[in-house]
Structure formats: C-alpha cells, structure tokens
Amino acid sequence: MARYSGALCRICRREGEKxxxxxxxxYTEKCAIERRQYPPGQHGQRRSKLSDYGVQLRxxxxxRKIYGLLEKxxxxxxxxxxxxxxxxxxxxxxxxxxxxxxxxxRMGFAxxxxxARQLVTHGHFLVNGRKVDIASFAVRVGDAVxxxxxxxxxTIINDNISKMEHRGVPVWIEMDFQNFKxxxxxxxxxxxxxxxxxxxxxxxxxxx
Numbered sequence: 001m002a003r004y005s006g007a008l009c010r011i012c013r014r015e016g017e018k019x020x021x022x023x024x025x026x027y028t029e030k031c032a033i034e035r036r037q038y039p040p041g042q043h044g045q046r047r048s049k050l051s052d053y054g055v056q057l058r059x060x061x062x063x064r065k066i067y068g069l070l071e072k073x074x075x076x077x078x079x080x081x082x083x084x085x086x087x088x089x090x091x092x093x094x095x096x097x098x099x100x101x102x103x104x105x106r107m108g109f110a111x112x113x114x115x116a117r118q119l120v121t122h123g124h125f126l127v128n129g130r131k132v133d134i135a136s137f138a139v140r141v142g143d144a145v146x147x148x149x150x151x152x153x154x155t156i157i158n159d160n161i162s163k164m165e166h167r168g169v170p171v172w173i174e175m176d177f178q179n180f181k182x183x184x185x186x187x188x189x190x191x192x193x194x195x196x197x198x199x200x201x202x203x204x205x206x207x208x
Contacts, residue, residue, distance in 0.1 A: 056205035063197050067096045068113050073136065078206055089199030090190045097188050100127065101135040103145055106173055107182040108164045109157050124151040139184050147180035170194065 050058065064074045081092035096102065101117040104125060110116035116135075119125065123133040126146045139145065147157065161177055169175050172188040 053205070053208075056201045059198055059201040060205050063093075063096075063195070063199070063202060066113075066195065066197075067099070067102060068117060069096075075206070078202070089203045092202065093190065093193050093195065093197075093199055094187055095138070097193055098138050098140070098184075099135065100125070100132060100137040100139055100145070103139045103173070103182075103184065106170050107145060107175060108161055108169060108177070109147060109180075111156065111160045111163075115156060119151075119154075119157070124148055124154070141184055141186055144181060144183045146182075152180055 081088050084091050101120050105113045105116040120135045172186045174185050175182045
C-alpha cells in the first residue's frame with residue numbers, strides 16, 4: 001500500500017496550521033510550526049497570494065493529509081460522497097471519519113492516524129468480533145471496535161489511553177476503556193467532526 005513517508009511536520013508548515021499529525025508532540029513547544037511559522041523550502045518565507053484555484057487546492061491537500069490518503073483513494077471517497085444523499089462536502093467528511101483507522105484514532109487507541117493505520121493493518125483490532133486489517137474499512141453505526149486480547153499490553157496503546165484528556169472522545173463514539181472496546185453510536189454531524197476545514201472548497205475544486 002502506497003503512503004507518504006516524508007516528514008510530517010513539513011505538512012503542517014506547508015498548510016500554515018497544526019494538523020496534529022504527530023500526536024503528543026503537537027501539543028508541546030517542540031511542534032515545528034510553533035518554531036517556524038512559514039512554509040518549508042528555500043522560498044518558504046516569501047509572501048505569495050494564492051489564486052482561487054490555489055486556495056481550493058490547498059484545502060483539499062490539507063484534508064487529504066490529515067486523513068493520510070493519497071490522491072486516488074481521496075478522489076474515490078469524493079465520488080462516493082457525490083452519489084450519496086446530503087451535502088457532498090459533509091458526506092465526504094463523514095465517509096473519511098468512518099474509516100477504521102480514523103475510528104481507532106478517535107477512540108484513543110493511537111496517538112495519530114499513522115499509528116492507528118499501522119495497528120489496524122497488523123491485525124490488532126476486531127470489528128463485531130471479527131478481525132479486520134483493512135484501514136479503509138467503513139465502520140457503520142452500531143459496529144463495535146475492540147482491541148484483541150493478545151494486543152492489550154502494547155505500550156503505545158496503553159500510554160495513549162492514559163492521555164485522552166488531550167483530545168477526549170467524540171460524542172458519536174461510546175467507549176469502554178476498561179475492556180478496550182468502543183462503539184459507533186451515530187453518524188457524526190459536521191459540528192462533531194473536529195476539523196478546521198472548509199469542505200465546500202473541495203467540492204468546488206472537483207466540480208471544475
């Protein structure tokens with residue numbers, strides 16, 4: 001499976017805001033965007049005005065990077081959103097939020113989506129009692145996501161569960177940390193998706 005393997009902090013600097021791609025580090029003074037508030041590269045400190053297309057493109061790239069997707073799967077998700085009822089931009093975010101790797105992250109089993117994706121692909125999680133190792137698996141309302149009993153001593157998982165005060169659990173998820181289990185109770189509303197993005201710009205970009 002292809003994936004981005006470069007420096008994550010460069011992504012935040014390129015977008016000009018914290019995308020919380022590295023978990024706990026993003027909450028400290030070590031965060032790169034706190035120290036260098038300009039885009040990476042030799043021309044990063046030059047001021048430039050974006051065109052309308054540039055603004056739309058940057059918004060798409062930001063959301064794509066947040067969820068850790070390459071262009072093709074992101075475009076596929078947009079196509080699915082277009083075919084569903086509702087506001088396309090909001091439906092797109094709901095589809096991205098329903099990915100198993102994102103649900104694992106939102107439940108607090110991993111400090112970031114990259115770690116969540118790795119845990120999922122290594123087969124550490126069960127969905128409704130069955131092992132699922134596909135990061136893009138769509139978790140539906142009523143589905144229960146559980147950490148395998150043999151995986152409950154993994155340090156990164158236990159450490160992150162103990163630090164959940166940084167993030168909290170979204171209202172559309174019900175957690176039982178004692179039993180390493182969570183359940184999706186509803187489709188997340190736009191206001192429940194913790195994301196600073198203007199999804200309408202993505203719709204406009206792909207509608208050209």
